[in-house]
Amino acid sequence: MVVEAATVRFMQGSEAVAEGAMAAGLRFYAGYPITPSTEIAEILSRRLPRVGGVFIQMEDEIGSLAAVIGASIAGLKAATATSGPGFSLMQENLGFAVAAEIPCVLVNVQRAGPSTGQPTAPAQGDVMQARWGTHGDHPIVVLTASTVRECFDQTVRSFNLSERYRTPVILLLDEVVAHMRERTVIPAPEDIYVLERPQPAVPPEWYFPYEETDADVPPLASFGEGYRYHVTGLFHDRAGYPTLRQDEINPWFERLFRKIELNVDEIVQTQGEMLEDARTVIVAYGSTARAARQAMKEARAKGRRVGLLKLLTLWPFPEEQIERATRTARRFLVPEMNRGQVRLEVERVVKGRADVVGVHRYDGTVITPTQILQALEAH
Amino acid sequence: MTMQTLPPIHEYLRSHKKFPHVWCAGCGAGNVLGSIIRAVGHLGLDRDEVAMVSGIGCSGRMPVYADFNTLHTTHGRALAFATGIKLAKPNMQVLVVMGDGDALAIGGNHFIHAARRNVDLTAIVVNNGIYGLTGGQVSPTTPMGAYATTATYGQIERPFDIAKIADAAGASFVARGTVYHILELEKLIEQAIVKRGFSVVEVISQCHTAYGRLNMMPTAVEMLKWQRDNTISVAAVAAGKSAEGKITRGVLVDRELPEFTDVYFNQVVARAQELTGRAER
Numbered sequence: 001m002v003v004e005a006a007t008v009r010f011m012q013g014s015e016a017v018a019e020g021a022m023a024a025g026l027r028f029y030a031g032y033p034i035t036p037s038t039e040i041a042e043i044l045s046r047r048l049p050r051v052g053g054v055f056i057q058m059e060d061e062i063g064s065l066a067a068v069i070g071a072s073i074a075g076l077k078a079a080t081a082t083s084g085p086g087f088s089l090m091q092e093n094l095g096f097a098v099a100a101e102i103p104c105v106l107v108n109v110q111r112a113g114p115s116t117g118q119p120t121a122p123a124q125g126d127v128m129q130a131r132w133g134t135h136g137d138h139p140i141v142v143l144t145a146s147t148v149r150e151c152f153d154q155t156v157r158s159f160n161l162s163e164r165y166r167t168p169v170i171l172l173l174d175e176v177v178a179h180m181r182e183r184t185v186i187p188a189p190e191d192i193y194v195l196e197r198p199q200p201a202v203p204p205e206w207y208f209p210y211e212e213t214d215a216d217v218p219p220l221a222s223f224g225e226g227y228r229y230h231v232t233g234l235f236h237d238r239a240g241y242p243t244l245r246q247d248e249i250n251p252w253f254e255r256l257f258r259k260i261e262l263n264v265d266e267i268v269q270t271q272g273e274m275l276e277d278a279r280t281v282i283v284a285y286g287s288t289a290r291a292a293r294q295a296m297k298e299a300r301a302k303g304r305r306v307g308l309l310k311l312l313t314l315w316p317f318p319e320e321q322i323e324r325a326t327r328t329a330r331r332f333l334v335p336e337m338n339r340g341q342v343r344l345e346v347e348r349v350v351k352g353r354a355d356v357v358g359v360h361r362y363d364g365t366v367i368t369p370t371q372i373l374q375a376l377e378a379h
Numbered sequence: 380m381t382m383q384t385l386p387p388i389h390e391y392l393r394s395h396k397k398f399p400h401v402w403c404a405g406c407g408a409g410n411v412l413g414s415i416i417r418a419v420g421h422l423g424l425d426r427d428e429v430a431m432v433s434g435i436g437c438s439g440r441m442p443v444y445a446d447f448n449t450l451h452t453t454h455g456r457a458l459a460f461a462t463g464i465k466l467a468k469p470n471m472q473v474l475v476v477m478g479d480g481d482a483l484a485i486g487g488n489h490f491i492h493a494a495r496r497n498v499d500l501t502a503i504v505v506n507n508g509i510y511g512l513t514g515g516q517v518s519p520t521t522p523m524g525a526y527a528t529t530a531t532y533g534q535i536e537r538p539f540d541i542a543k544i545a546d547a548a549g550a551s552f553v554a555r556g557t558v559y560h561i562l563e564l565e566k567l568i569e570q571a572i573v574k575r576g577f578s579v580v581e582v583i584s585q586c587h588t589a590y591g592r593l594n595m596m597p598t599a600v601e602m603l604k605w606q607r608d609n610t611i612s613v614a615a616v617a618a619g620k621s622a623e624g625k626i627t628r629g630v631l632v633d634r635e636l637p638e639f640t641d642v643y644f645n646q647v648v649a650r651a652q653e654l655t656g657r658a659e660r
Contacts, residue, residue: 028467049651054466054643059492063459066452066489070432070463073450074471078463096453223448224468226427230443232451241397241443242451 006188013151013178014039016186017107017171018047020155021079023192026105027053028071028078030064032086035119036175037109040081061086065093068104073231075197075222077159081107084117087126087133094168095134096233101166101210101220101256103197105158108170109178110286112337112364121364122175124286127341130170131315139260141267142170142315145177146289148184154312160195161267165259166217172314174337176287176366200227208238210252216259260316269312270321274300278307280376281329283322283346285311288335288367295372306376314342322349333375335359335367391416391426393446401440405599407558407584411505412441414561414582415474418569430473432461434481437512437586438505441476455486458493461500469640472501472572479506480518483539487519494548494577498639501571502579504541507586515589526593541581546632551576553632557583559606560628570630576638583610583626 011019017040021029029048031041041057048055054071058064061082068078082090087108097104110126112118126133130142141161145154154171162169198219200207204227211218221227230240236252237243260267274296275281284292289310299306309325311318325332331354334343343358350356359375361367388394402408419429429447433439435454442449448471452460461475482490482504493500509527510516516529520538527534545553552574556564564582571578585591585602596602613629616622 028463030463046651049648050655052644052648052652056462056466058459058462059488062456063462063489063492066456066459067463067466069452070450070460070465071467072463074430074464074467076467078467092453093456222468223430223450223464224427224471228426228446228448230449230451232443233453234451239396242440 006191007186009184009186010181011148011184012039012181013145013148013173014109015043016148016151016184017081017155017173017178018043019186020152021105021159022047022051023152023189024156024159024194025077025196026079026159027051027076028068029054029080030056030058030067030071030078031080031082032058032061032064034061034083034086036111036178037081037083037107039178040107061089062093065090065097065104065106069093069097069102072102072104073223075225077163079105079107081109083109083111083119084113084126085115087129091133095136095138097168098134098138098140098256099233100231102168102231103162103166103220104168105155105162106168106170107155107173109173109175111175112362118364120175122287122337122366123362123364124174124288124337125341125362126172127314127338130172139167139257140170140315141165141167141260142172142313144172144285144312144314146286146310147177148180148182150312151177152184152186156192156194160193163195163197164217165263166220167260174286180287204228209240210236211238212251212255216255216262264316264320267313268316268318268321270318271310271312272321273308273310275307275309275325275328277305278325278328279305280331280333281307281309281325282333282335282372283309283311283342284335285314285342288337291367291369292335292372294369295376298369298373299376304376311342317345317349319349322346326350326353329354331355331357333357333359333372335372335375337361337367388413388416391419391446393444397444400444402437403588405585405587406437407507407582407586408437408441408505410558410561411476411503411564411582411584412444414565414568415476415503416445417565418572421569422572424472428471430461430464430471431476432457432464432473433476434478434486436478436481436510438476438478438481455481455484456489457481458486458489458500458502462493462496462498465498465500466640466643469644473499474572475500475502477502477504479504479508479520479541480510483519483541483544491544491548494545494550494579496639497549497551497577497636499575500577501568502577503568504579504581505584506541506581507584507590508538509586509590511586511589515593525590527590528593542579542631545579549577549636550579550632551634551636551638552578552630554579554630555581555583555626555628557606557610557628558585559603560610563612563628567630574633576636
């Protein structure tokens with residue numbers, strides 16, 4: 001199907017991810033089957049060959065992300081999708097992509113865990129793994145979505161941020177959002193902002209793939225285009241060659257963090273609702289944000305001053321937005337399908353200036369508006 | 380001969396930037412790199428069109444010295460990264476350098492599947508039968524009875540035969556050479572590069588530092604002599620010499636099989652586009 005103008009469709013979150021990826025210019029997908037993310041691979045196995053792109057089913061998730069990074073170095077927009085157990089296997093090469101600064105998009109449709117857990121049941125237990133799953137100190141960008149339309153938009157945004165900042169971007173969804181079907185407006189192609197990978201403006205002999213630049217993101221030349229350079233997971237100098245020199249390692253390491261930290265205004269997105277006078281602020285993300293919104297409406301109907309802060313970026317953590325909410329809030333309520341991974345972050349930012357209360361479920365069942373309302377009344 | 384080999388070294392090595400290298404004096408890795416460079420030089424390949432990919436270990440450090448598009452990946456994953464490069468840029472020559480532990484232990488799954496898919500990659504496995512960079516632990520090709528830092532009482536596991544695995548897994552081309560037979564090695568690598576499909580060259584190499592010193596061959600010279608005395612060429616076997624107790628060298632498998640990128644772009648993409656065109660009409 002070729003989308004020409006804005007179209008209205010009844011579609012699934014996974015479908016929206018696949019459509020968003022195609023709209024963003026995806027040309028390479030490597031993956032391994034795993035519930036509940038497999039629909040993304042199935043759709044892309046049909047879509048990609050039609051535009052001359054590559055779909056390949058690899059032998060495991062380790063090889064999948066490896067192939068994705070290889071294709072990205074060779075110039076294609078590349079992505080993979082998986083769920084918990086596969087996400088665990090991808091951590092090694094995720095760190096490689098961070099260190100070597102190779103753009104790629106990794107969709108993790110979370111399921112209940114740890115271990116094999118409940119493959120078809122929803123959870124939000126990978127928030128901290130997405131942040132710290134790969135070893136060593138490193139920055140990361142993690143987006144999320146709570147509607148099918150957001151699955152589309154956030155996929156496009158994942159590619160754009162990944163290409164702009166030369167970083168892997170993780171799109172952290174949950175089983176409910178990926179499998180849910182709802183009426184969805186897909187924007188016309190001309191209304192979708194797609195960033196193409198910036199190319200070096202200098203001849204090969206002047207090119208340094210890890211050079212300090214004003215924007216902290218040196219352009220990435222593609223293999224096979226005349227810019228012969230070295231890529232490694234070892235600490236490296238501006239040319240990409242391994243180095244043990246602190247005067248080369250420190251500036252690189254600092255730039256790696258700075259390119260993300262100085263751009264949180266562009267990377268971090270949240271949606272606030274009824275926050276102006278909110279005494280209680282519900283902080284929620286993914287499918288849980290849908291229940292939170294309903295709970296907020298019902299509480300408002302009873303005259304309670306409740307607002308909703310929906311997170312669309314999980315990492316870097318939306319510190320400024322939480323900080324702003326502390327101006328009116330006496331209490332934060334954090335519903336999530338885990339034992340409090342985002343709640344701990346909210347506590348870190350709030351620093352005791354308001355109560356932070358968690359509403360948790362981790363048995364493979366969604367959090368209902370009723371459960372959130374009960375927590376509102378109880379505290 | 381010596382004069383003819385000099386130009387490729389200047390052409391294809393990052394001679395002004397990355398030397399001296401990290402390997403021990405007497406290590407076979409440098410000889411393998413030399414053979415690869417001479418093979419590429421003999422074929423007259425454009426540096427821009429060549430990618431060299433490696434994993435982790437002593438062999439993993441090889442690409443940094445070569446003036447190609449070079450990628451030093453994670454342990455065992457070189458073939459999976461290389462698969463991505465090859466599919467994204469099908470016209471590139473992708474050379475993958477791995478050690479025995481890299482290719483057959485941690486990377487064993489990627490190795491058999493790359494062979495099964497028959498992606499047009501040239502896999503060069505530097506087989507020294509030991510984990511050298513970490514200081515001499517047993518590898519999947521350490522001979523039974525040999526000593527290693529993690530086999531103080533001798534290795535009790537049977538070693539893999541790399542060439543047999545590559546053959547059984549479906550590679551188009553499989554060859555075995557040694558560092559001692561260096562001119563032969565160069566020709567085998569050249570044939571492997573030219574061959575369309577997944578090509579494997581197993582190179583029996585020496586690590587006197589980590590392996591030799593524990594196994595009564597404390598110098599590189601003794602290990603090279605071992606390679607001379609314990610291998611026999613397939614040509615000599617064909618001429619009637621006995622291969623009893625010896626490792627065969629030469630081209631072991633050379634067959635025509637459908638290559639993955641050819642099949643993908645000529646059949647899958649063409650079919651998908653034809654069906655799409657029909658649906659839109």
